[in-house]
Amino acid sequence: MSVLKQFAAGLADGSIRVVDLTQPLGPDTPVIGLPDIFGQSPGLSIDVISRYDDAGPGWYWNTLTLGEHTGTHFDAPVHWVTGKDHPNNTTETIPASKLVAPACVLDCSTESAANPDFLLTPDWIERWEAQHGRIPAGSWVLMRTDWSKRVGADAFLNIDENGPHSPGFHKTASEMLAKERDVIGVGVETIGTDAGQAGGFDPPFPNHTIMHGAGKLGLASLCNLDQLPATGAIVFAAPLKIVDGSGSPLRVLALA
Ligand code: 23J
Ligand code: MN
Numbered sequence: 001m002s003v004l005k006q007f008a009a010g011l012a013d014g015s016i017r018v019v020d021l022t023q024p025l026g027p028d029t030p031v032i033g034l035p036d037i038f039g040q041s042p043g044l045s046i047d048v049i050s051r052y053d054d055a056g057p058g059w060y061w062n063t064l065t066l067g068e069h070t071g072t073h074f075d076a077p078v079h080w081v082t083g084k085d086h087p088n089n090t091t092e093t094i095p096a097s098k099l100v101a102p103a104c105v106l107d108c109s110t111e112s113a114a115n116p117d118f119l120l121t122p123d124w125i126e127r128w129e130a131q132h133g134r135i136p137a138g139s140w141v142l143m144r145t146d147w148s149k150r151v152g153a154d155a156f157l158n159i160d161e162n163g164p165h166s167p168g169f170h171k172t173a174s175e176m177l178a179k180e181r182d183v184i185g186v187g188v189e190t191i192g193t194d195a196g197q198a199g200g201f202d203p204p205f206p207n208h209t210i211m212h213g214a215g216k217l218g219l220a221s222l223c224n225l226d227q228l229p230a231t232g233a234i235v236f237a238a239p240l241k242i243v244d245g246s247g248s249p250l251r252v253l254a255l256a
């Protein structure tokens with residue numbers, strides 16, 4: 001049997017599961033807040049064009065207004081200044097072959113529950129690899145923190161007088177994953193691929209700086225990472241083909 005025929009049989013008999021890694025996208029979906037001196041990204045607003053009424057008696061449709069980086073979304077390399085000169089760095093030009101890739105799931109949920117400012121380190125990754133094998137080139141690294149289980153924007157953003165607190169990557173881990181492991185990118189359950197406190201790190205937002213500087217991709221606000229095996233899942237993450245786009249909300253699916 002060909003691989004794809006076996007695959008179709010696996011889908012039909014349920015031995016291959018389709019896991020939805022996407023959060024619902026609505027007007028209450030939280031968005032990142034940057035310091036006031038910077039431009040802000042709007043969340044989603046929905047305006048009805050018609051709903052079986054005078055404006056369209058037989059049809060329902062809406063107009064959406066939203067930032068590219070709203071909800072479960074994709075970060076293209078061009079999103080960051082360090083990635084601005086890479087070839088094929090936009091949502092339109094990233095090759096389709098990069099949009100389907102295997103995943104390594106790193107379970108940092110215990111650490112993140114104990115410390116909302118937890119940062120993944122190279123040592124932590126090496127301990128994971130001692131158990132599960134070396135992270136293969138071209139893999140997504142998905143950081144499971146169970147952050148998606150937090151209910152409501154306040155708990156999700158977790159802002160206090162010192163700003164947002166959510167887990168992320170130490171810059172040395174981003175360097176290791178981008179350069180030594182040659183991953184396709186990193187995915188997280190939090191609002192962005194940097195830690196909540198990362199605006200104050202050196203450099204600011206080191207994961208964005210390093211990953212996109214290396215031409216790598218990002219996925220933010222994922223969920224259901226607890227339903228994936230540590231290795232062996234395949235992720236489908238295809239952003240809207242926005243011309244010159246820096247990112248896009250998307251449906252992220254995994255086969256497991
Ligand atoms: C712009 C500036 C800082 C950050 C972000 C965007 C994101 O998290 C994003 O959605 O890419 S941290
Ligand atoms: Mn983003």
